[in-house]
Amino acid sequence: MDVSQYLDVFxxxxxxxxxxxxxxxxxxxxxxxxxxxxxxxxxxxxxxxGMAGTMGYKRMQNLxxxxxxxxxxxxxxxxxxxxxxxxxxxxxxDALDEYxxxxxxxxxxxxxxxxxxxxxxxxxxxxxxxxxxxAKEEKSEAKEAEPEKAAVAETADSSDEDASWKSIKFAESxxxxxxxxxxxxxxxxxxxxxxxxxxxxxxxxxFLVYKAVEELxxxxxxxxxxxxxxxxxxxLEFSLIVISDSDIEALKSAATNVSEIEKAVxxxxxxxxxxxxxxxxxxxxxxxENKPAVVADKKPxxxxxxxxxxxxxxxxxxxxxxxxxxxxxxxxxxxxxxNLVSELIIAKNSLVSAATTKGASxxxxxxxxxxxxxxxxxxxxxxMKVRMVPIESVVNKFPRMIRDLQKKLGKKMxxxxxxxxxxxxxxxxxxxxDPLMHLLRNSADHGIEDDVNLRKERGKPEAGSIWLDAxxxxxxxxIEVRDDGNGIxxxxxxxxxxxxxxxxxxxxxxxxxxxxINLLFLPSFSTAKQVSDISGRGVGLDVVKSKIESLSxxxxxxxxxxxxxxxxxxxxxxxAIIQSLMVxxxxxKYAIPLGNIQTIESIVPDEIRxxxxxxxxxxxxxxxxxxxxxxxxxxxxxxKPEEDYIVVxxxxxxxxxxxxxxxxxxxxxxxxxxxxxxxxxxxxxxGATILGDGEVALIIDPNALI
Amino acid sequence: MNEVKVFSEAIQYIKIEVGEEFYGVDISIxxxxxxxxxxxxxxxxxxxxxxxxxxxxxxxxxxxxRLKMGLEEIEYSKTTRIIIIKTENFGKIGLIVDAVxxxxxxxxxxxxxxxxxxxxxxxxxxxxxxxxxxxxxxxxINVVLYDxxxxxxx
Numbered sequence: 004m005d006v007s008q009y010l011d012v013f014x015x016x017x018x019x020x021x022x023x024x025x026x027x028x029x030x031x032x033x034x035x036x037x038x039x040x041x042x043x044x045x046x047x048x049x050x051x052x053g054m055a056g057t058m059g060y061k062r063m064q065n066l067x068x069x070x071x072x073x074x075x076x077x078x079x080x081x082x083x084x085x086x087x088x089x090x091x092x093x094x095x096x097d098a099l100d101e102y103x104x105x106x107x108x109x110x111x112x113x114x115x116x117x118x119x120x121x122x123x124x125x126x127x128x129x130x131x132x133x134x135x136x137x138a139k140e141e142k143s144e145a146k147e148a149e150p151e152k153a154a155v156a157e158t159a160d161s162s163d164e165d166a167s168w169k170s171i172k173f174a175e176s177x178x179x180x181x182x183x184x185x186x187x188x189x190x191x192x193x194x195x196x197x198x199x200x201x202x203x204x205x206x207x208x209x210f211l212v213y214k215a216v217e218e219l220x221x222x223x224x225x226x227x228x229x230x231x232x233x234x235x236x237x238x239l240e241f242s243l244i245v246i247s248d249s250d251i252e253a254l255k256s257a258a259t260n261v262s263e264i265e266k267a268v269x270x271x272x273x274x275x276x277x278x279x280x281x282x283x284x285x286x287x288x289x290x291x292e293n294k295p296a297v298v299a300d301k302k303p304x305x306x307x308x309x310x311x312x313x314x315x316x317x318x319x320x321x322x323x324x325x326x327x328x329x330x331x332x333x334x335x336x337x338x339x340x341x342n343l344v345s346e347l348i349i350a351k352n353s354l355v356s357a358a359t360t361k362g363a364s365x366x367x368x369x370x371x372x373x374x375x376x377x378x379x380x381x382x383x384x385x386x387m388k389v390r391m392v393p394i395e396s397v398v399n400k401f402p403r404m405i406r407d408l409q410k411k412l413g414k415k416m417x418x419x420x421x422x423x424x425x426x427x428x429x430x431x432x433x434x435x436x437d438p439l440m441h442l443l444r445n446s447a448d449h450g451i452e453d454d455v456n457l458r459k460e461r462g463k464p465e466a467g468s469i470w471l472d473a474x475x476x477x478x479x480x481x482i483e484v485r486d487d488g489n490g491i492x493x494x495x496x497x498x499x500x501x502x503x504x505x506x507x508x509x510x511x512x513x514x515x516x517x518x519x520i521n522l523l524f525l526p527s528f529s530t531a532k533q534v535s536d537i538s539g540r541g542v543g544l545d546v547v548k549s550k551i552e553s554l555s556x557x558x559x560x561x562x563x564x565x566x567x568x569x570x571x572x573x574x575x576x577x578x579a580i581i582q583s584l585m586v587x588x589x590x591x592k593y594a595i596p597l598g599n600i601q602t603i604e605s606i607v608p609d610e611i612r613x614x615x616x617x618x619x620x621x622x623x624x625x626x627x628x629x630x631x632x633x634x635x636x637x638x639x640x641x642x643k644p645e646e647d648y649i650v651v652x653x654x655x656x657x658x659x660x661x662x663x664x665x666x667x668x669x670x671x672x673x674x675x676x677x678x679x680x681x682x683x684x685x686x687x688x689x690g691a692t693i694l695g696d697g698e699v700a701l702i703i704d705p706n707a708l709i
Numbered sequence: 710m711n712e713v714k715v716f717s718e719a720i721q722y723i724k725i726e727v728g729e730e731f732y733g734v735d736i737s738i739x740x741x742x743x744x745x746x747x748x749x750x751x752x753x754x755x756x757x758x759x760x761x762x763x764x765x766x767x768x769x770x771x772x773x774x775r776l777k778m779g780l781e782e783i784e785y786s787k788t789t790r791i792i793i794i795k796t797e798n799f800g801k802i803g804l805i806v807d808a809v810x811x812x813x814x815x816x817x818x819x820x821x822x823x824x825x826x827x828x829x830x831x832x833x834x835x836x837x838x839x840x841x842x843x844x845x846x847x848x849x850i851n852v853v854l855y856d857x858x859x860x861x862x863x
Contacts, residue, residue: 591750636752676768678761681799681854682754691749691761691768699749699763 013058017103020051025403035084045074060112063102069124091123184246194269196258197240206235208263215257220247330429336389343382350375391426397436408447415466422473438547442484442570450488482572491562524548583673587666589638592700599705601652629661641665653705660709719814726808728780733845741793745785771803813840
C-alpha cells in the first residue's frame with residue numbers, strides 16, 4: 004500500500020486541523036464549559052488521529068489519541084478544563100506541529116515520543132474524581148499486557164494504519180472476559196479483514212474467515228455483528244476481537260488463506276485505550292468513513308500488511324517527499340476558467356476565419372481582436388482569483404501567539420483582528436507570515452508598556468490592545484499592525500543611531516522624526532534596552548522590510564510617543580502580471596510598473612534647478628529630485644537638449660522622484676519574468692517581460708532608484 | 710561536468726569555433742542551439758554579457774564567448790550561433806560562438822586531461838580530445854561561467 008500519494012493532502016489537512024484546534028482551544032480557555040467548542044476539538048483531534056493512523060505515523064497517532072481521551076472525558080463531564088491542561092494542550096499542538104513539519108521536510112515524523120505530554124494526559128485522566136478507580140484498574144491490566152505488546156511491537160505497529168478493529172466498542176461483560184483471558188495468559192487480538200473489491204460472495208468469504216479464526220480461538224466481538232455479516236451488510240472490511248492462544252501472524256495467515264481476501268491486519272488489544280475509543284465511536288458514527296474510503300482506494304494486493312507498511316517506509320526513505328505547494332480551488336472558479344478557455348478557443352477560430360475569408364475586412368479582424376482581448380483579460384482575472392487565498396490561514400495562528408507572549412511577558416494584552424478574509428496571492432500569503440509575526444511580537448514586547456501604572460497614568464486600560472487589520476485598497480492589500488502601547492521614542496532612536504555611528508549628529512539634527520523612525524529598518528538596529536528572546540536582537544525590522552520588498556510591497560510606520568505605533572504593510576494584489584507604462588530610453592524599451600507612478604510631467608529644461616549638486620524640479624510646490632534614466636542605464640538619450648523633458652514622477656512611501664525618459668509608448672499589461680540568477684546583479688532592473696513582437700523589455704524598479 | 714566517465718562509452722561533444730580554435734562542449738549540458746537573434750541589452754553587467762533573449766517565452770542571458778575569452782568582438786555572421794546550455798546553478802545561459810561545426814564522439818583514450826594551469830589562456834579548457842588528427846579543446850563550462858560577482862551571489 005502506497006500512501007505517499009496522499010501525503011500532500013495529509014499535510015494540508017493536518018495543518019488545517021491543527022489550526023482549528025489552536026483556535027478552538029483558545030476559545031475553550033475563555034469559556035471552559037462551552038460544549039460546542041469541546042465537541043469541535045474532539046472531532047478535530049479524532050480526525051487528526053485517524054489521518055495520522057492511516058498514513059502510518061504512529062507517534063502522531065498516539066499523541067492525538069491521548070489528547071482525544073482527555074476531551075472524551077471532558078465531553079462526558081467527567082473532567083474539567085483548567086489552565087494547566089490548556090497549557091499542556093498547547094504544548095501538545097506544538098508537538099503535533101513538529102511532527103507535521105518533520106513529515107513535510109523528511110517524510111518521517113521524527114522520533115520524539117512526547118512521553119512527558121502523554122504522561123501528563125494520563126495523570127489528568129487518572130486524577131479525575133469519578134470512575135477513577137475503574138480507569139486505574141484497567142490501566143494496571145494494560146501494564147501487564149505491555150511486555151507482550153513490546154515483544155511483538157513490530158507487527159502491531161505496522162498494522163496500526165488500518166486498525167478499524169480498534170474502534171470496536173466493548174460491553175462491560177466483554178471487557179471482563181478479555182481481562183480474564185489476559186490473566187490466563189491468553190492473547191486478545193484485534194483483527195480487521197478486508198475483502199477484495201471484486202469479491203462477489205462477500206458473506207461466504209467472511210464466513211470462511213470466521214470459521215478459520217474460530218479454529219484458533221474464540222471470537223468474542225464482531226463488527227459488524229455476525230448476523231449482519233451473514234446478511235452481507237458490510238462494506239469491504241469487518242473486524243473481530245479474538246481470544247486465542249496463537250499469535251497474530253497465525254490468525255492473519257488463517258484469514259488471508261481464504262481466497263478473495265485482500266488482507267488482514269491485526270494487533271493486540273490494549274484495554275486502557277478501549278473505553279475511550281468506545282465513546283469516540285458513539286458520537287462519531289459517521290466518522291469511520293474516512294478510513295474505508297482510503298482503503299477502497301488502494302489497489303488490491305494479498306501481501307500481508309507488515310510487508311506493505313515496510314515498503315511504505317522504504318518509499319518514504321528513498322524519495323524525500325518534496326511536497327508540492329497546493330492551492331485549494333473552489334470548483335466554481337475552475338468552471339469559470341473552463342468557460343473562458345472555451346471562449347478563447349472560439350475567439351481564436353473566429354480570428355482564423357476572419358483572417359482567411361476572401362477580402363477580409365480589417366474591421367472584422369479588429370472586432371475579433373477586441374473580443375480576444377476581453378477574453379484574455381477575463382482569463383487573467385480568473386487565474387489570479389484561483390491563486391488567491393484568504394490571509395486567514397496565516398493570521399489565525401496569531402491569537403495563540405499573543406496568548407503565549409502574554410504569559411511569557413507577564414503583560415495583559417488583547418489581539419483584535421479584522422479582514423481575515425482578505426485575499427492575496429498564494430505566494431504572498433506564504434511569505435507574509437514571518438514579517439507579520441515580527442511586527443506583532445514587536446508590538447507585544449516593546450510596544451505595550453511593561454508598567455501597568457504607566458498605562459494608567461496615560462489613561463489607557465490595563466490590558467494592552469494590538470490590532471491586526473487587513474483590507475483591500477485598489478490594486479493593493481493593506482495590512483496594519485497597531486498597538487496602543489508606548490510608541491517609538493524618537494529621541495532614543497536618534498541617540499542610538501548617533502551612538503552606533505549610523506548617522507552623525509549634524510545629520511541627526513536635520514532629520515525629521517519620520518526619517519529617524521525609518522532608521523529602525525536598517526540592519527542590526529534595535530532600540531530595545533534589553534535583549535529578550537522575543538525580539539530585540541536587532542534582526543527584526545530589517546528582515547521585515549526586505550521580505551516585504553521582495554514581495555514588491557512596502558512597509559511604513561507611524562508612531563506617536565506615549566500613544567502607540569501603527570505599521571502599515573502595502574502589498575500588490577498579484578505578482579506575476581502588472582500594469583506598466585512602456586517607455587523608450589536611448590532607443591531601448593523599458594517598462595515602469597504603473598503602481599509606482601504618480602504623474603507624468605512635461606518639463607521645460609529651464610525649470611531644472613541644482614540643489615546640492617543634484618538636479619531637482621519644483622512641481623506644484625514640492626521639490627523633487629530628478630534622475631536621468633539614460634545615465635543610470637548607460638545609454639545615449641535620443642532627445643535634443645533643448646526639447647522639453649518627459650518626467651515620470653514615481654513615489655516610494657513619502658519620497659518622490661522624477662525619472663527622465665525619452666519617449667512614452669503607452670500602457671500595457673505585462674507578464675513579469677525573472678532575468679535569471681546569472682545576471683541578477685543589476686538592481687535597477689527587477690525583471691523582464693516579453694512584448695507582443697517577441698522582443699524583450701526590461702522592467703525598471705523605481706524603488707531601487709530612490 | 711565533462712570529467713572523463715568511468716565507463717568506456719564515448720562521450721559526445723559539440724565542436725564549436727571561437728576565434729581560430731575549435732572547442733568541444735559536452736553535449737549533455739546543451740539544451741539548444743539557436744541562430745543569432747535580437748539581444749536586449751541589460752545595463753550595468755559585465756561587458757561579455759550581451760543581454761537577454763526570449764527563448765520561447767523564457768528569458769535567457771547571453772554571453773559572448775569571444776569576449777569572455779579575451780578575444781576581439783567580431784560582427785555576427787551567417788554562421789554565428791547561440792548555444793544554450795543548461796546549468797544547475799544558473800538555469801539556462803546562452804553562449805555566442807562563431808560557428809557550430811559537428812558532433813564528435815570521443816572515447817576515453819582519445820581524451821587527454823590537462824594539468825591545472827593558472828595562466829589565463831588555458832583556463833577554460835580542462836582536457837584535449839584528438840579527433841582524426843586534429844585537436845579539440847574541451848571546455849570546462851564551470852570556468853567559462855565563473856564570474857567573481859556571480860560566485861558571491863551563489
